[in-house]
Amino acid sequence: MRIAIANDMFMAVEALRRIVVKIPGCYVAWVAYDGVEAVNKCALDTPDLILMDVLMPSMDGVEATRHIMSESPCAIVMVTASVNRYAAKVFEAMGYGALDAINTPALDDDGLLNKIATITRLIGKSSRRRSPPIHRPKSLPPLIVMGASTGGPQALTTILSQFPQDFGAAVVIVQHVDAQFVQGFATWLNEQIPLPVELAIADALPQPGKILVAGTNLHLVMRPNLILSYDKEPLNFSSRPSVDVFFRSVAKHWTGKGVGVLLTGMGQDGAQGLKRLREAGWHTIAQDRKTCVVYGMPKVAVELGSAVEVLPLEAIASACIKFLPNSKLPG
Incomplete structure (x- = not known):
């Protein structure tokens, strides 16, 4: 059974996740950290069951339940620190269609295990282990994937600052930086450009x-259902996270329109992955020698024939936007 978790507390998410994976035939379909995200994810990928926190920012679990049950209905169990304390909200959610409620479990709590087993029987889901089905979103936005290393932060700022605030594409970046510094990098980048990072x-x-x-020293990868995840494999890559590993997974699974960009950096990470993207029909761009701080990764990409275009840094944003419908440079 595919179970989603909607909860803004990381410790609660982890407790719920550990309980779910103990149950034969069950796995976590996705995690949302507020009600708006839960509604959006459920519309794209409706699970068999949602473990819905009652109190969350942006939109609480009650309102999220109302939206989900009217737009993409599924079984919902309300999870709260105290069912008795928040009884009014729990009963309101049940009025919208939630099946039941339970107190937020501890890691060794069997109450939720029993609750899920009961709901599994109720909705007719088998507990027999099977390969999880692939649920892809019905429509995909354009996707821009970028890889960078030495000199990457400034190069990324130059490109991303040219994207408008109403940009219609999704962007995912792998920048070679140690995990202990990546949160600072994301915060800094967020201060430099108009789009949220x-x-x-x-x-x-x-x-x-x-x-x-990408936010850890593991490889960022795209799964068959198009969600992002992290993987320690392959172990034989010196760059962690690897641009190659990410680009290859995207080329394999993302069926929508896309642009791949390989920027300044030492070594050759990303060159083979960019080639895979090109072979999959993506528009691919490598930064040119003159504007690179280190002409390593893009150089190998050019030599392999991975890039459709080789462009100076200042021209990359407009080249990306050309391939996106109804987008234009700001100003």
Whole structure:
């Protein structure tokens, strides 16, 4: 059974996740950290069951339940620190269609295990293990993927600052930087450009107008259902996260329109992945020698024939926008 988690508390998410994976035949379909995100994700990828927190920012679990049950209905169990304390909200959510409620479990709590088992029988889902089905979003925004290393932060700022605030594409970036500094990098980048920048968390889905940045020393990858995840494999890549690993996973799974960009950096990471994107029908761009701080990664890409275009840094943003419908440079 595919179970989603909607909860703004990381510790609660982890507790729920650990309980879900204990149940034969169950796995976490996605995680949302507020009600708006839960509604949007459910519309794109409706699970069998949502474990819905009652109190969340942006939109609480009650209102999220109302939207979901009217737009993309599924089984919902309300999760709260105290069912008794928030009884009014719990009953309101049940009035919109939530099946039940339970107190936020501890890691060793069997109450939720039993609750999920009951709901599994109720909605007729088998507990027998099987390969999880692939649920793809019905429509995909254009996707821009970028890889960079030495000199990357300034190069990325130059490109991203030219994208308008109403940008219709999703953007995902792999920048070679150690995990202990990546949050600072994302915060700094967010201050330089008009579009919002966030770390790519596990189970995130690329969204129009949002920039996601690889956030750990594991490889960022795209799964068959198009959500982002992290993987320690392959182990034999010196760059972690690897641009190659990410680009290859995107080329394999993303069926929408896309642009791949390989920027300044030492070594050859990303060159083979950019070639895979080109072979999959993507428009691919490598930064030119003159504007690179280190002409390594783009150089190898050019030699391999991975790039459709080789462009100076200042021209890359407009080249990306040319391939996106109804977009234009600001000003």
